[in-house]
Amino acid sequence: MSVSTEPHDRFVIGVDFGTLSGRALVVRVGDGAEVGTAVHAYRSGVMDSVLAADGRALPADWALQDPDDYRDVLRHAVPGALAASGVAADQVIGIGIDFTACTVLPTLADGTPLCELPELRTRPHAYVKLWKHHAAQPQADRINALAHQRGEPWIGRYGGKVSAEWQYAKALQLLEEDPEVYTRAERWIEAADWIVWQLCGAETRNVCTAGYKGLRQDGRYPSRDYLAALHPGFADFVQKIDGPLAALGARAGGLTAQAAAWTGLPEGIAVAVGNVDAHVTAAAAQALEPGRLVAIMGTSTCHVVNGTEVAEVAGMCGVVDGGISAGFWGYEAGQSGVGDIFGWYVEHSAPDGYASHELLTEQAAAQPVGAHGLMALDWWNGNRSLLVNHDLSGVIVGLTLATRPPDVYRALLESTAYGTRMIIEAFAAAGVPVDELIVAGGLTGNPLLMQIYADVTNRPLGIIGSAQGPALGSAIHAAVAAGAHPDVAAASAVMGRVDRDAYLPDPGRVRAYDALYAEYRRLHDHFGRGGDDVLLRLRDIRNAARSVALPTQSGEAALRLEVMA
Template sequence: MQVTVGVDFGTLSGRAVVVSVADGTQLADAVHEYRHGVLDRTLPDGVTGLGPDWALQLPDDWRDVLRIAVPEALALAGVTADQVIGIGTDFTACTVLPTTADGTPLCELPGLAARPHAYPKLWRHHAAQPQADRINALAEELGEPWPARYGGKISSEWQYAKGLQLLEEDPELYAVTERWIEAADWIVWELTGAESRNVCTAGYKGIVQDGAPPSREYLAALHPGFADFTAKLDHPLSPLGAAAGTLTARAAAMTGINEGTPVSVGNVDAHVTNAAARALDPGHMLAIMGTSTCHILNSEVLAEVPGMCGVVDGGVVPGLWGYEAGQSGVGDIFAWAVRTVATAPYAAEAEARGLSPHQLLTEKAAAQPVGGHGLVALDWHSGNRSTLVDHHLSGLVLGLTLDTRPEDVYRALLEATAFGTRVIVEAFEQSGVPVTEFTVAGGLPKNRFLMQIYSDVLRRPVNVIGSEQGPALGSAIHAAVAAGAHPDIRTASAAMGRIDLAVHTPDPARADAYDRLFAEYRELHDHFGRGGSDSMHRLRALRDAALVEETR
């Protein structure tokens, strides 16, 4: 039996799967939790503090996934290294890091471990919002052509905003930075010993459109020292499904896979999952739901969709325009609700019944009629990625009374994330990009009540990916193409992907009730997100000023 290995690098852990090339059967998987998780308070020294909205990671935590999870998955699968014909990887994005010319992360150089900007900035690092605001404002003022491909604005999460923050806050470190590279490409560099850049992250996160990045003149207008930024990114781009190279002896020793094994071009966790879910056809939207949600949609149509994260030619599969949108907080918001509103009696009841707090709150919330809690929430605890592209917005729950219970707030937040997805779907359809099917992947689809809410709110059937390790399976599929086992991504997806159709279908009465509740959500969405009130921005500014003063 021939197999490929797919490795998915997530926010808190990395996972490896071993998959049959013939039919996609998953033979084994292994998960490794990052030792340092997300650095959002201090650096690993425990002393160097980080400001508001920072989120960093350690490259060696990623290497541990290769050292630990990959060999463990191979052992559990009972396969030999000779049976592995390829390995593929995917990463969160935009997770980006500064390195030397040979790919050494700056945080691993002597004397730089106490410099926050020397570390990889995780996708949810939002401290570059001021830089993103200026990038967007200047692009609009100068009539730059590329913002139209990003819904009019780029996010603070993207490469250029984070790079400008590095320059302005640590210019000395910026000067030392020879390469500015997505983690998706850096991990492939670790495996192959050679730098490569993939068309997906370059197009969606690096503002490369029609083969060209923003002009040197535009970058110099942002900051004179930023004119050379593109040189730190410049490298030929490789199409998805291609081989980036082969495993070096060093990488073979780490993974337990033979030296010389093909390594597929890097990819983004959300985008690679489309192959795993057989969601490559035009109009088939895939929502990858975890701590955040990423919405991926292929189309034969090129259009300007307000607030989308990007549209890239061949960004998901060659021959189609790949669109991306997203919500910055989804599972993270549900976790916040458990931490915040689940009181001691709820925790005790959950423990006594052998349930998690999430399961108990879901059960109680599911017993309510639509609108029975009298609440509506905005799902902006981590800001809004689409369609407002503003990470300085914040969450809101309206309608609280002394009778409001934890399950009421919990349900309102579940519904808010479904409403946020509906806003995204409507934005595409109103822009002439049809959404004909809707499929979900990730960890959250296990919550059947949540998925039923989505089906009712969207008024459409919800398909579910047939694998619990969608991104890793997608990477294994791409590895099979890179190894030559399948001629292209579409063929490999048809053979190795998994999807369960119409698992959830809308109830007309609940859908009608949700239409009325969505109207309230939309009013709040437009009021706080489109200029009716700037109070969320002012509150954040007050908070940030207070935190800065406290650290002095």
Template sequence: MSSVDGGGDRYVVGVDYGTLSGRALVVRVRDGAEVGGAVHEYRHGVIESALPGGGPALPPDWALQDPEDYRDVLRHAVPAAVADAGVDPSLVIGIGTDFTACTVLPALADGTPLCEIPELRHRPHAWVKLWKHHAAQSHADRINALAHERGEPWLGRYGGKISAEWQFAKALQILEEDPEIYRRAERFIEAADWIVWQLTGEETRNVCTAGYKGIRQDGRYPSADYLGALNPGLADFVTKLDGPLLPLGDRAGSLSARAAAWTGLPAGIAVAVGNVDAHVTAAAARALEPGRLVAIMGTSTCHVLNGTHPADVPGMCGVVDGGISAGAWGYEAGQSGVGDIFGWFVRHAAPAGTDSHERLTELAAAQPVGAHGLVALDWWNGNRSLLVNHDLSGLIVGLTLATRPQDVYRALLESTAFGTRMIVEAFVSAGVPVTDLVAAGGLTSNRLLMQIYADVMNRPLSVIGSAQGPALGSAIHAAVAAGAYPTVREASAAMGRVDEGVYQPDPHNVRVYDALYAEYRALHDHFGRGADDVMLRLRAIRNAAVDAAVAQPDSVLEVVG
């Protein structure tokens, strides 16, 4: 497939909005060559302790962001990437974006975020709630309990549980903790769609976030009757989700004059429908065929694959018609903490001399599999799949006075591989084939980690051929939106890349990991399926102590469990 012009190269820009920064990538349309890129760090990063400008401390498990940081990516990263590429901006024919999800914000009908209204800026619920805002777990529990009680037909599509990370749990939290903010919010919109609104001046919604994060199945959202039974004030929530719903790869609109001034790109070029960072990566990894699972590994991991039919898979994030690409049922699962767990250990637990990923990886790689005598649960940021409970926490078993930092580090690496194996086995048990595995994301540069995954899974592991999978995937969708390719599948074949079978399982390591995995499963089920709720009780004690400290910071605290 050739590029749209007949006599010269044309380019597209993919913009990947991550947890801490946004990355812009300039990509050649005819072959997917990455010719320039730039990164812009968010000025406010993740807002976890207090709002910008001060104010009371935020409660536990909150994670907010400032939407102005997202606009700054367009102002800084996009022009810098085009300059880095050394191409004439007039040769750029489209722009596509992807976002973390569910990252969602309340806004007015014209798209103005409520946190940008001066009299609301001091109200925490007016701000963007980042994907890892986990303070709505109790609201998610109520959503799930009532859905089970009523036999809501959509619940099975989400593995039997709705996540605290998703739109409805976050909206219910806003309604019950700050009803004025809920009332003032004329729109409740994914950041993935909001940034497209900023680029085009037109409100649209994408089928991916609507299906996975917005509980939209078979052409409808949960009924007003069900929502009103949760809370009478929530009965109108679906009206806040209004906006044209478009398939992935479609043209959402044209780049507005305002956004052209921000980006330095030509006004009127195609803007692709919004998408999610994980789901858009499947196209970049040439992984749109059914059964080819992509694990997008960064601060967290998202597992996506296409299937030929819908199936109820316990503990999954969802199955959505066209959720990854048109003509297939897209499945999603995930782990709420992966790279974040490794980073926690390096920052807070590794002693001087070993406090770097490079050094710990070197030391961990030198030991035989199983020699550390440890097994860990990968729940430092809760569990997304299979248990869908963000009140769960981490665990390491087997520590002794002989345990060294590299032992713990390797056990943490292995725990995330065990979590992925649980997910893959759940897919297969439910009749959703997983034929091969592709790793993508920043963690693919750690060769020890990739070999561990191949050994734990006992499968060859392929690796995406790009260090910027989400941005490349967004660029692929931009090329389709601009008319350069008729379908995302054809654009993926021409512009995506993958290195096949880079890591092969070692038979000896496989046998040892099978034994360790059996111990992981036993701990997983004991602490995660109700046999021992100590993690939940400890979190409740912690939250009570923190709440008391916020209410009376100068008092002596007494916590009664």
């Protein structure tokens, strides 16, 4: 398709900040045509074993990033996408961003990241904690236990458990392990809001992350009394996260001169309020209507669906008024490991001759359902929903001397589909209908995986019509912030796209998977709901064996941090 770039055409840019890189996408506001894209990899990537600044070892389950890598995406990917598009800079009217979440960092009052202060450059807690930083599980356990003990009204809105990935557990870990850095942190802010601050020069907080990750419900955050009961020094934590709150699709401000120089875009154009990569994708997939669940499948999976009523769903990540789009209650759930599990097997476990997704998929597809005799639990990176326990680990049962690599690979694919079915059934049981599954993300190109999901969930499966769902969703929100469309729903109808009913469930395979899913549930409950805590005990043994000494920067005795999840 030829793309007109006449002067009357208007364009927006969506920037998707992922786990390892950021992508910029130039999109025409009139029809959603994607006319140019560019990717920039983070220089420091994910710091999960050593701190890049000094090479010091990090404890297990840490995952840090350098915020200047995010600025580099603005400096490189945005101009690169603009150049690839052939669009003139003065035709761009707005920019929007999305981020992985909860990815959070401590800053000064002016937004300066603490890790950029020379005296804190080698303090691990001064850096961004990526969504997959799971070392705050003990703090999350205490947050949950105290909330139930006190009968805190907000805990039910999060399925009864707050995740170790979210703002409070990570901040409490910071306070307890490096109180000096905690005290220096005047702001504790989602990376989505921080990068918008960098773009427009004004701090905003988006309703999505404030609700799902910041525990803001019914206009309030958790009380000072509750926070003080967790730790006396935590009583004032809300002061670090409270700030101007804006709806999704709102204009956060205009592009500053500095950000214009980074990006090559006109100063003053609209900067949309930040958003989460999964939630923003619902608009790109034309899935804002209730009952259409979007599964954004990549290294992990996030499940989002709108509902007309508020309900408490056991094990969900949260329900937030307007958290996906205005006028609905937005529900979120997720799986901490999906594509990462398949990648782990291919890169580290598949024998020579089988280390290929394409070969393993081809051979796994030739099997009848259940022929491999295996069952796996999809907990290689812990469990986000429904158990909300990142100390859990993966399981495969049924292995024999006759088991071959395609058998294991298919069992891993199926395990993630079973995990998604658990989530769908939890929503349905709470009165939140899921009639249709729409998949976005990098795993949509695997037809076997997509068909397995349709058969396991017994629902029609659609595929988003864009390979860059989050970036397109951010562009849609940028178009609304710039005034090109009246609201996100209207922009989604014009700029979004989806191939509905791309995969339909096969009745015979559905019956076969029903029987296997029953076995998955038994295994799930045995290892995840108290039948046997062997997975937790094994992790404790591992952590004790891998304790790491981290010296403080104050000249005092070395601070010994036990390696904790």
